[in-house]
Amino acid sequence: MSITEKTEREDLGAAGAQLSTAPVDTFAEAPALGLLGWLRWMWRQLTSMRVALILLFLLSLAAIPGSLIPQHSDQLKLEAFKAKHTTVSPIYEKVGLFHVYSSPWFAAIYILLFVSLAGCIVPRSWQFVGQLRSRPPRAPRNLTRLPAYSTWRTDASPEEVTEAARKALRGRRFRTSVTDTSVAGEKGYLREFGNLVFHVSLFGLLIAFALTSLEKAEGGKLVVEGDGFVNNLTQYDDFSGGTLYGADDLQPFGFDLDNFEQKYATSGPEKGTALKFQANIHYYSGTDGKPVKGKISINHPLSIGGEKVYLISHGYAPVVSIKDAKGNVVREIVPFLPTDTAMTSPGVIKATDTLGTDGKPDQLAFRGIFTPTVALNATRGWYSTFPTLQKPMLILNALHGDLGIDSGAQQNVYQLDDTHLKAFTNSDGSPFAKAMQIGDTMVLPNGAGSLTFEGVKTWASFSITHQAGNEGALISGVGAILGLAGSLFIQRRRIWVRAVRAEDGVTVVEMGGLGRSESARIADEIGDVALQLLPDAPVRPEDEADGEAPPPAADAGAENEPAAGTTAVNDDEGARA
Amino acid sequence: MNIAAAVNENFANNSNYLIRSAMFVYALAFLAHLAEWVFGGRSKIAVQSAALIEEAQAKEAEAEAAKQKAARQVTVKTAAGSTVTLERPAVVTRASASDRGIADGPGAAGGDEKGDRYGRIAVSFTVLAWLLHASGVAFRAASVQRAPWGNMYEFSTTFGAVAVGTYLLLLALKKDVRWIGLFLTTTVLLDLGLALSVLYTSSEQLVPALHSYWLWIHVSCAIISGAIFYLAAVGTMLFLFRDHYEVAVTAGKATDGRWGDIMRRLPSAASLDKFAYRMNALVFPLWTFTIIAGAIWAQAAWGRYWGWDPKETWAFITWVAYACYLHARATAGWKGRKAAYLALVAFGCFLFNYYGVNIFVSGKHSYAGV
Ligand code: HEM
Numbered sequence: 001m002s003i004t005e006k007t008e009r010e011d012l013g014a015a016g017a018q019l020s021t022a023p024v025d026t027f028a029e030a031p032a033l034g035l036l037g038w039l040r041w042m043w044r045q046l047t048s049m050r051v052a053l054i055l056l057f058l059l060s061l062a063a064i065p066g067s068l069i070p071q072h073s074d075q076l077k078l079e080a081f082k083a084k085h086t087t088v089s090p091i092y093e094k095v096g097l098f099h100v101y102s103s104p105w106f107a108a109i110y111i112l113l114f115v116s117l118a119g120c121i122v123p124r125s126w127q128f129v130g131q132l133r134s135r136p137p138r139a140p141r142n143l144t145r146l147p148a149y150s151t152w153r154t155d156a157s158p159e160e161v162t163e164a165a166r167k168a169l170r171g172r173r174f175r176t177s178v179t180d181t182s183v184a185g186e187k188g189y190l191r192e193f194g195n196l197v198f199h200v201s202l203f204g205l206l207i208a209f210a211l212t213s214l215e216k217a218e219g220g221k222l223v224v225e226g227d228g229f230v231n232n233l234t235q236y237d238d239f240s241g242g243t244l245y246g247a248d249d250l251q252p253f254g255f256d257l258d259n260f261e262q263k264y265a266t267s268g269p270e271k272g273t274a275l276k277f278q279a280n281i282h283y284y285s286g287t288d289g290k291p292v293k294g295k296i297s298i299n300h301p302l303s304i305g306g307e308k309v310y311l312i313s314h315g316y317a318p319v320v321s322i323k324d325a326k327g328n329v330v331r332e333i334v335p336f337l338p339t340d341t342a343m344t345s346p347g348v349i350k351a352t353d354t355l356g357t358d359g360k361p362d363q364l365a366f367r368g369i370f371t372p373t374v375a376l377n378a379t380r381g382w383y384s385t386f387p388t389l390q391k392p393m394l395i396l397n398a399l400h401g402d403l404g405i406d407s408g409a410q411q412n413v414y415q416l417d418d419t420h421l422k423a424f425t426n427s428d429g430s431p432f433a434k435a436m437q438i439g440d441t442m443v444l445p446n447g448a449g450s451l452t453f454e455g456v457k458t459w460a461s462f463s464i465t466h467q468a469g470n471e472g473a474l475i476s477g478v479g480a481i482l483g484l485a486g487s488l489f490i491q492r493r494r495i496w497v498r499a500v501r502a503e504d505g506v507t508v509v510e511m512g513g514l515g516r517s518e519s520a521r522i523a524d525e526i527g528d529v530a531l532q533l534l535p536d537a538p539v540r541p542e543d544e545a546d547g548e549a550p551p552p553a554a555d556a557g558a559e560n561e562p563a564a565g566t567t568a569v570n571d572d573e574g575a576r577a
Numbered sequence: 578m579n580i581a582a583a584v585n586e587n588f589a590n591n592s593n594y595l596i597r598s599a600m601f602v603y604a605l606a607f608l609a610h611l612a613e614w615v616f617g618g619r620s621k622i623a624v625q626s627a628a629l630i631e632e633a634q635a636k637e638a639e640a641e642a643a644k645q646k647a648a649r650q651v652t653v654k655t656a657a658g659s660t661v662t663l664e665r666p667a668v669v670t671r672a673s674a675s676d677r678g679i680a681d682g683p684g685a686a687g688g689d690e691k692g693d694r695y696g697r698i699a700v701s702f703t704v705l706a707w708l709l710h711a712s713g714v715a716f717r718a719a720s721v722q723r724a725p726w727g728n729m730y731e732f733s734t735t736f737g738a739v740a741v742g743t744y745l746l747l748l749a750l751k752k753d754v755r756w757i758g759l760f761l762t763t764t765v766l767l768d769l770g771l772a773l774s775v776l777y778t779s780s781e782q783l784v785p786a787l788h789s790y791w792l793w794i795h796v797s798c799a800i801i802s803g804a805i806f807y808l809a810a811v812g813t814m815l816f817l818f819r820d821h822y823e824v825a826v827t828a829g830k831a832t833d834g835r836w837g838d839i840m841r842r843l844p845s846a847a848s849l850d851k852f853a854y855r856m857n858a859l860v861f862p863l864w865t866f867t868i869i870a871g872a873i874w875a876q877a878a879w880g881r882y883w884g885w886d887p888k889e890t891w892a893f894i895t896w897v898a899y900a901c902y903l904h905a906r907a908t909a910g911w912k913g914r915k916a917a918y919l920a921l922v923a924f925g926c927f928l929f930n931y932y933g934v935n936i937f938v939s940g941k942h943s944y945a946g947v
Contacts, residue, residue, distance in 0.1 A: 022907055049908040053901060057919075060897040060926070067890040067934070101885050150668045209883070218880070299789040299878050310880045465880040473882060477869040484862040488903075523668045530668070 019492050019516045021124040021131070021192055023049055046112070047119030055113040062109050066100030114206060121199050128192050135177035136186035139496035139512070146496075146512035148523040150530050153506050154499075154537040161499035161509055164536035168529055169495060182498035191516065194486020197479055204476030211469035215244040222461040224317050224333050228256035231307065231464065245466055251305040255283035256291070260314050260458040264387055272342065272386055279311050279460045296462070307466050313338075314460040315345055318370050318394050324354035324449045325362070335459045336370045337414055342384040345370045348416050349396070349451075350403055357447055363403045364444075365416055366451060368396035368433070382435070394453045395435040398424045398444055424448065492516040495529060499537070509537055588720030593773075595713030596734060600769050602706035603762050609699035610685065610759040616695060617687030618838050679823055681844040684756055699758055700748065707741045710769075714738050726796045729935055733772035737765045739804035754852070756843055760811050791874035798867040802860045803927055806899075809856035810924040813917045816849035820914060850913070854906060857920060861899055868892050891930035898923035 045051055069092065070077040078098060082089045096103030143149055154161065158181035165183045169176045174185030219239035221229050229235055231254060233247040241247065263276040277298060282291040285305045296302045301310040317335040336347030349366040356362030371384035374393035382395045402420035424432035424445050434442040436453040443450045493515040502508050511530060515522040686692030714735050718725035725731045744761055747754045822840035843849065871892065872882040883889060902923055905916035 049904060050910070053904045053908055053911065056897055056901045056904060060894045060901065063890055063894050063897070066885055067887040067894075071885065073884065144669075148668050148670050212882075216881075299791075299874075301877070301880065308880055310878075463880055467881065470876065470882065474869075474873070477865075477872070481862055481865050481869065484865060488858045488862060523670045527668045 019494070019514070020195075021127040023047065023120065023124070043119065046116050047123075052113070052116050052120065055109060055116060058109050059113060062100070062106050065097055066106075069097050069100075071101070072099045110206075114203065117199055117202065121196060121203075125196055128189075128196060131192075132189065136175055136184040136494060138177075138179055138184055139182045139498050143496060143498065143510045143512035146514050148513040148526045149511070150526055151508065151510045152530075152537075152539045153502070153508055155540055156499075156507055156537040158499035158501055158507050161507060161533065161537045162497070164533050165497035165499070165511075165529075168532040169497070171532075172525075172529070174495065181500060182496060185495045185497075186493070187495075188490050188492035188516070190486045191490040191492045192487075194483045194490065196483070198483030198487055201476045201479035201483055204479065205473060208469040208472035208476055211472065212467060214242050215466075215468040217241040217245045217249070217466040219464050220312070220461060221464065222335055222459055223257045224335060224459040225257050225259050225457045228254055229462070229464075230254035236464075237461075245468075249466070251285070251307050251466075253283065253285040253289075253304045253307070255281045255294070255302075255304070255309070257281055257460055260460045262314070262388065262458075274341070274387070277311065277314060279314075279462075296460075307464055310463045310465065312461045312463050314458060316343065316370055316372060316389075316392075317457045317459045318347075318349075318453060319455040319457060320349060320366075320394075321452045321454055322349070322351045322354065322364060322449065323451075324351070324364065325357040325447055326355045326359065328353075328355065330354075331454075333457055340384070341387060343372050343387040344382075344384040348414060350405075350413075350416075352403060352405060354449065356400070362400050362448075363405075364449060364451075365399040365401075365403060365421055366396040367399065367416055368394065370394050370456075372456075374435075389456060392438060392456055393435055395433065396442065396451070397431055397433045398442070398451070400424065400448060491521065493522055493525070495522075495526060497529070497533070506540060507537070509533070585720045585722070588716050592713045592716035592720060595709050595716060596769060596773065599706045599710035599713055600766060600773075602702050602709060603766050603769070606699045606702035606706055607759070607762040607766060609695045609702055610762060613685045613692045613696040613699060614759060614839070614842075616689045616692030617683075617685050617842055618835070679826075679845045679847075681753075681848050682756075682840075682842040684753070685759065685842055687842050696755055696758070699762070700755065703741065703758065703762060704745060707738065707745060710734070710738045710741065710765075724793050724796065726800060727792070728776075728778045729932075730772050730776040730778045732796070732800065732931070733768055733776055736800050736804055737768045737772075739800055740807055741765055743804055743808060753844070756815075757808065757811055760815075761808075764807075764811075789874060789878065791870060791877065795867060795870040795874055798863055798870060802864040802867055803931065805856050805860040806864070806924055806927055809853045809860075810921060812849050812853035812856065813920045813924075815843055816846055816853055817914065817917050819843045819849055820846040820917075850917070853917070853920060857899065857902065861903065864896060864899065868896055887934050888930065891926060891934050895923060895926040895930055898926050 070081045072078060085092075092098055096105065100106055140146070143151075156164075162178060162181045162183055166176050166178055169183060169185035172185075172187070174187045175189075176183055176185045178184075217240065219236040221235060221237055223229050231250050231252060233239060233250065239247070241249075258280045261276065261278040261280060262274065265273050265275055279296045281294050281296060281302070283294050283302065283304055284291045294302055296309055296311045298311055301308045303309075315336060315338045317333050319331070319333050321329055321331045323329045330351055330353070332349060332351070334347060334349045336345035338345045346369050347367075351364040354362060354364045369382050371382060371391075371393050372388055373384050373386035373390040374382065375385045376382055382393070399416070399418075399421040401422050404417040404420055426432050426445070432445060434440075436442060438453055438455055441450050441452040493513060495511065495513045498510045499507050500510075511526055513522040513526045684696070686696045714725050714731075717731060717734070721727065726735050741761060744754060744757060819840055822837065823846050844852070868889075871889065875884065875886075875889070876882040898919065902916055902919040905911035905919050
């Protein structure tokens, strides 16, 4: 508060105080008394506006690194970052820069902030209730000091004026209080209420957040067209559960992917841009429910039994049949993962139970690229130019040996572990490779077997999620917005009307107004109220006629004691300060 | 299909012509504003800045006098017979304590008639340019048959249109905001120039992830919030300059150079501060809603309402920074300059979220297309 503002408020006494419940900041001197004194001092600092401000600022600063450094939630990017920055990574790891939003220091800031918030809301709520129960404070002695002021002389008696003023203010939904021949009116309590609702809603949001992270589960599953999924831990490609929701809590349901529909613009400047991705499915809930037709697209997940199934990505899975040296045939459908929007998709094919020419186990492996619309380019090699199956081509290298599947280490189905594999080569020593259209067969050298490219299926990958706390977060969010609107758009204000008989027996009406924050509207409002009073308290005509200043309303103000209720509130205030 | 595509391309071309024409007219508005400032500076009735204080004191005295007179100013006209026409009693207002009692400057034209004429011309040009600009945006929307904010080019053009639209709306509401004209036309020119040269993306369909009515809701709110935050930021910046100037004037320092001449014509620091606060407070709830709408969309599209994606994170940072500013305004020792710096930091966060995150950081939102 600036000095002028302070003296101004003091001039107004109780009338100027308590237009809000904001804590009054005191740069408190060091505490006087022992441990308790210190604790009280620290608590008062923590719940001060200044510290809340600093904590808010720290919170925004602390959120920054997490947006610039890869986080645990994105493993691929994180691994790449760690490989690239070997010196700083261990340090980052130690101080939690790879999981900022669950790091202790980030938590420390928001926990302190919320403690501060609680320490702020609770007393403010009591104070607010106190204000609601007490009467609007009495008029200050000198109404001319108020930001908006009006006065005139009338022949009506002070009592008549007071009553009319009370009615007028009540009519405008002011809370009023009459003492002698002055009326105090106050309005806009919703501002304070909105502010409290807003801050309480922030708590609601925090709790909803906590609930969400405790009771959430998310799993991924890639399904090839014609295949299905059953909600069971063994079926997931990956799964992560929260503390309160694990594998045992999974709801029984399942679905089959009938086909995956995709549409792209085929001409114009937007050629190749996706227009529609949709997984057409049949789903059932319970253990033996009847299958129902359904569909899942990007913004439209499917809700089954409290869980939600989201479409995440899609691609192609070549269908191949592999014959080993002894003539055994296996048929495989192998999803390839797209790397661009035209669906250039690298992938690997593994055949684990094949025999070599000597009759001993000799695993076969293939690595290559699938392109729905093929093109070849000297720098890029094989790639796809359009995402639909216009000129499908499967280009593969072939290897044999030990895939390393039995070694126990977990294997990525989309990668080959080359350590015990040998590439087939042509007679000139170059790697053996072949580009196949559907129906083509690649015959491996030396009678090691063959691979036939039989066809292509689509696949779609889904994320199956369980989430709690959504409703809580939504309700708190809406509460926060409504509270904010009340807090920012509603003016808390007071209007006083005083009618006093002057020495010459004429009634002097004085009116003053005070707003919570600087606003021109309070003056308009005073004008409106005055206008409303005029029929009951008409201006003395001769005042206008003679054009002379009226005698000053001597001793207009009664003794400037605050009303009882306000005193109590002020004591509260004193205790805080 | 092909006919439709041709029509769309036609629309897209029209849109580009319109945006370019708008830029041309904005440039004329810019020049006219410049002339307004220049003529205003040479104004014969230009007051020496020291006179400001006298002016303020005079104003104070006038207010006192008005107060004395107030009782008499209530006029009740008694017509023949007994009909009484009531007029509004005069209400005396006192400047709030936080303002120095220094009056608003006379505006860019500085009371100079020629300057004022140029100012009016500038506003007319701005209206014309805005009409072209807005139809450019509308044509773009027609050409892609969706909301015209699917990539950064569209976002930037719409953003500029909303900022200028808000300014014109304020003018239409008889708010005295012409002082912002020069700064606004300058930045809109930069914004559109950048959009056309660096960010341009030919009329395109959206990736399926953006096919949602939340695109309308969430992104339009983000654009409106940003545009109004921007106006507030200009106000804040000018507040800081003008505040410096007023401190110097009050301390009796000479401020009659060119800089002082420009500052003199701006609204008072108190008015600028109030303008900035009103704008910020007005859109803060909208920005809150923008974030919540984004969270609802994220829930629908990705299965989680909050994932600390870079774009989400920076929206949050921006929000907290503005909350910080609003708190600062209610905290002793933080009002005025310190709060103003916070407001600028907050707007910086918004800008970074808008440009920086799209360009430097990749996340789920990166399909927005630079
Ligand atoms: C959790 C973080 C917080 C956020 C995001 C937040 C946000 C806000 C916002 C946006 C306002 C603006 C409303 C207005 O100007 O009327 C506000 C006002 C207020 N906040 Fe907070 N706040 C937080 C924590 C706190 C804490 C810890 C305190 C207690 C020290 C506090 C006390 C207040 C008070 C007293 C006001 C009203 C100021 C006035 O009367 O103008 N807030 N808060």
